[in-house]
Amino acid sequence: MDIQDASAAKSASSLHASGAETPSGKGAGDENFPVGSVLLPAHLRPVIASFYGFARAADDISDNPSLSPSEKLERLDVMDQSLLHADNTTRGGELARMLAEQGHDVRHPRALLNAFRQDAEKGRYASLEELHGYCRMSADPVGRFLVDLHEGSPDAGAKIYPYSDGLCTALQLVNHLQDCGKDFMTMDRCYLPDAWLAAAGASHSDLYGKELTPGLRAVIDRVLDDTDAQLALAAHLPRALTSRRLAMESEIIIRLARRLAQRLRVGDPLATRVKLTKLDFLVAGITGAVSGFFFGGKGRLPDGEST
Template identity: 35%
Template sequence: MSAGHYENFPVASLLLPRHLRVAVLDIYRYARAADDIADEGDAPDQARLAALARFGAELDRIEAKTCRPGAMPEEAMPADLAPIFAPLAATVARHKLPLEPFRRLLSAFSQDVVTKRYADCAALLDYCHRSADPVGELLLHLYRAATPENLSQSDAICTGLQLTNFWQDVAIDWRKGRVYIPQEDLARHGVTEADIAHGQCSPAWRALMAFQVERARALLHSGAPLARALPGRVGWELRLVVQGGLRILERIEACGYDVFRARPMLTKTEWLRLGWRALRMPRALPASSSPS
């Protein structure tokens, strides 16, 4: 359900149409580089935010050049950013991509630098709308399929995948000082951060994680019709992505929600099963009520 370093981003897979692979790689390069600024290394927060602000300035440059030609003098692109933004500018112009999703990604990465906790589900979903949803939206624009209904279903899938990744990575995120489980849900289920720190897989923890797993599953189910609506290889890829997310959720359940001892992951042999599931995937998955 992920490719390489950046989660939930199927990069230039063999199922992608050949004429779109360069564009997807250009988008991925931008997203991964910005994500690395927020997450990798030991730079202080102010340095990370300043580096991300430079990315924002380059988006402004692309907008001025493609949307408002002549609005501002042409300036030399910083040499260290040219490998990222020169091809990205060409892809944006060639495919007439909106810049707003790129800006939302950047705002999410900046938030990662300073925000380590989320008070409630609304705050977490807002973060996912900026950190995950832009990826699917940009791909739909590349496919010339960015209708309102498709965008809504894509957002559901991307947010569902992001939540799935959070639940499988609770222990990893804790070591980074982050807790993505909403604070209100921790309190409602009687789970403390000390329980996370000590890897306590108590009945309260299992109830909490069952709640979160169902929340992610409901989103994947609600967006699943998009995988049948998109034609050809694009639809096949999305079916595999959805089935991969659902299978990770099953793996979390199967281990009794103990994501502390081992990270639930897909094995190579499971992809054959997922391919069969994708082949038989109905136009709509069973209704799943999202927890409030």
């Protein structure tokens, strides 16, 4: 055990993982996209729900305005330690046990914790590359977790990661755009690249406004251009998977993400919350499920290689 692990273990003795949590009251129903839907195999839904619950609890800590950065880091370290002890007395321990029963380790939830640690201390991103680095920690592990779970192992899923990463990064980007004003005003965070803001003649203070300035609109459109590129990569995911159920789920989420990106192209996230409608969910659900059922789950990569 190194010094950092020893320190976290000491904190864990005085701050039990359940006591580290600061629940926001949000749940799966508050998400833009399906979380553990009925399309996924019934025997995997409990561990998916456990993973989501762990991620939500950690996210709530990093977003809590009443905690100092050091307090957030301490609580996140306690949650990290809980993952290393597979018992049912903590949220992390329960998740670790359930993952072990499926033959998986805790690499993906631990990767998420690194994103939440970063959120505790960092509120600005200099470039798109830096923002992508954040997405690799905050979003991509979720897709990799689902791929591993359905494909059977990290070795089996590794070839599919680039496409699940594309989808998860796209989802993270549109979420940042939806909440750009709220994130800045409530947590002093801005995920719009500083270099792009400067190039467009915009500034962070523009996010205090009640509507987008031309400069902010230009930056958001550039982020949406990257979102479209990520979704083009993600389009290969349903066919690359061998799980037809996850292929159907992925196809639906891809279609929802495209629709939300389209809405953000014409909507103003400072003036109102730009969100999906019930009709959007219905159309994406039907067309995505049908497409995923007939064309997904083939285990085929874009170059024709089999996964």
